[in-house]
Amino acid sequence: MSAPAEIVARLIPILGPFNKTNAPLSAATRFTEDLNFDSLIVMEFVAAVEDAFDISVPLNILPDVATVGELASAIDKILGEGKS
Amino acid sequence: MADLFDRFAPLMAQRDALLGDGGINPFQVKMDELLSPTEAMIEGRRTILAGTNNYLGLTFSPEALKAAHDALEACGTGTTGSRVANGTYGSHKDLENALAEFFGKDHAMVFSTGFLANLGILSTLMGPEDYILMDADCHASIYDGVRGSAAQIIRFRHNDAADLEKRLARLEGKPGNKLIVIEGIYSMLGDKAPIAEIVAVKKKFSNVYLLSDEAHSLGVLGRYGRGLPEEAGVEDDVDFIVGTFSKSVGTVGGFCVSNHPQFDVLRLVCRAYVFTASLPPSVVVSATANLKLIKQGGALRARLMRNAEQLHQGLSGLGLKLGSDVSSVIAVVAPDPQTAIAFWRGLIEAGVYVNLALPPATPFGYSLLRASLCAAHTEAQIDQIIDIFADVALRLGMIERPASRRIAAG
Numbered sequence: 110m111s112a113p114a115e116i117v118a119r120l121i122p123i124l125g126p127f128n129k130t131n132a133p134l135s136a137a138t139r140f141t142e143d144l145n146f147d148s149l150i151v152m153e154f155v156a157a158v159e160d161a162f163d164i165s166v167p168l169n170i171l172p173d174v175a176t177v178g179e180l181a182s183a184i185d186k187i188l189g190e191g192k193s
Numbered sequence: 194m195a196d197l198f199d200r201f202a203p204l205m206a207q208r209d210a211l212l213g214d215g216g217i218n219p220f221q222v223k224m225d226e227l228l229s230p231t232e233a234m235i236e237g238r239r240t241i242l243a244g245t246n247n248y249l250g251l252t253f254s255p256e257a258l259k260a261a262h263d264a265l266e267a268c269g270t271g272t273t274g275s276r277v278a279n280g281t282y283g284s285h286k287d288l289e290n291a292l293a294e295f296f297g298k299d300h301a302m303v304f305s306t307g308f309l310a311n312l313g314i315l316s317t318l319m320g321p322e323d324y325i326l327m328d329a330d331c332h333a334s335i336y337d338g339v340r341g342s343a344a345q346i347i348r349f350r351h352n353d354a355a356d357l358e359k360r361l362a363r364l365e366g367k368p369g370n371k372l373i374v375i376e377g378i379y380s381m382l383g384d385k386a387p388i389a390e391i392v393a394v395k396k397k398f399s400n401v402y403l404l405s406d407e408a409h410s411l412g413v414l415g416r417y418g419r420g421l422p423e424e425a426g427v428e429d430d431v432d433f434i435v436g437t438f439s440k441s442v443g444t445v446g447g448f449c450v451s452n453h454p455q456f457d458v459l460r461l462v463c464r465a466y467v468f469t470a471s472l473p474p475s476v477v478v479s480a481t482a483n484l485k486l487i488k489q490g491g492a493l494r495a496r497l498m499r500n501a502e503q504l505h506q507g508l509s510g511l512g513l514k515l516g517s518d519v520s521s522v523i524a525v526v527a528p529d530p531q532t533a534i535a536f537w538r539g540l541i542e543a544g545v546y547v548n549l550a551l552p553p554a555t556p557f558g559y560s561l562l563r564a565s566l567c568a569a570h571t572e573a574q575i576d577q578i579i580d581i582f583a584d585v586a587l588r589l590g591m592i593e594r595p596a597s598r599r600i601a602a603g
């Protein structure tokens with residue numbers, strides 16, 4: 110599944126302050142390998158994403174989210190569920 | 194081929210670098226002899242224990258000791274079986290009845306530890322359609338419990354009822370029940386949940402239940418020691434209370450109490466209840482005996498709070514940064530893990546034991562010297578703890594020389 114570009118575009122500025130490794134940010138950016146995210150940073154970043162999109166991101170999905178694009182797809186799904 | 198343990202190598206390297214070349218390992222402390230609930234021999238030194246969660250000092254209560262001795266003689270050293278097989282004795286039932294009566298709830302279930310109580314209840318209670326909304330600072334056993342649940346797990350900001358409300362509002366109209374999970378007193382910093390606000394939020398929505406882990410508040414808060422819900426006057430709005438006997442109750446074990454009429458079905462479906470051996474009768478009767486003392490323990494609670502005030506005032510007076518207001522848990526925030534370890538070693542070498550807590554196990558990534566008070570601490574012991582903190586903090590350059598306090602030589 111291709112990542113929704115519009116959501117990726119919204120995620121990148123949110124990711125900015127958490128990008129301590131100055132990695133190039135795109136749908137392919139990996140949270141652990143490229144950005145060195147640990148559990149504390151993940152928690153803060155997810156909270157920032159939740160605020161920005163006005164959603165709750167369940168913990169259950171986090172293990173399946175390795176890249177910015179995967180996160181965008183997960184958010185897309187959550188936003189879709191909210192409308193139903 | 195990589196060795197099985199290679200993936201722990203970075204962690205080990207980090208740990209080794211932190212602990213450095215010498216000194217006592219804070220995570221391998223050995224108590225050579227217990228002198229009292231507040232003193233032990235460690236490394237050949239008489240040491241004040243200020244990090245045991247033994248809030249009321251009941252580990253040597255004559256009532257529990259006598260009951261435990263009698264039970265050992267009468268029932269032996271263990272049950273060798275699960276609660277649902279050969280591991281339920283009269284004393285297990287008596288303890289469950291005592292717990293239900295203590296909390297004024299209809300049902301009580303005793304687990305082998307508090308960790309297992311959280312694991313069992315949280316992994317079982319909610320189904321695939323349901324939602325668990327947990328405070329982000331919850332204990333590891335809560336995180337592990339919800340991980341085993343089929344429900345969607347949503348975290349809200351620590352002690353932030355408004356954030357919880359926002360998240361519940363987002364779930365409105367969805368089928369499924371919701372369970373809010375909080376702790377009465379959070380173990381690392383000693384801060385209390387804003388439970389009245391959380392209850393108010395809960396009441397704005399339907400099909401929402403509340404579970405509070407009273408591990409650190411049982412025996413500590415409330416006129417009769419029933420924890421934060423009692424203190425805040427919201428006991429009827431807390432649907433499930435989980436707790437442990439390993440802190441103020443002074444032994445080991447865990448429990449859950451509730452008024453839900455179908456509660457007992459959990460005895461069939463909680464794997465952490467079914468597939469583990471029950472507590473030894475000596476432990477069970479100790480818990481029952483100490484629970485009685487907790488109920489009558491107004492004087493102990495008053496003593497504990499006086500001690501907490503004394504330590505809090507003393508440490509904040511030194512200019513140290515503390516994790517919360519006056520509480521039975523008082524955590525000094527160190528600037529970084531290295532300083533925290535040096536601080537901890539300074540304390541232990543001077544005869545004070547506190548807990549060292551490092552990120553990622555801590556909120557805000559804090560490095561903490563976590564003290565917990567005991568009703569059995571004397572004023573003189575607490576003065577001594579403050580003196581030793583002052584001495585070590587000064588040596589580490591964390592504070593200026595305190596004007597009013599005598600600094601121990603060293």
Ligand SMILES: Cc1ncc(COP(=O)(O)O)c(C=O)c1O
Nearest residue numbers: 306307308332380408437439446
């Ligand atoms: C909040 C909380 N819940 C549960 C537990 C687990 O209790 P136990 O020691 O009985 O396993 C602890 C203590 O470690 C705790 O701090």
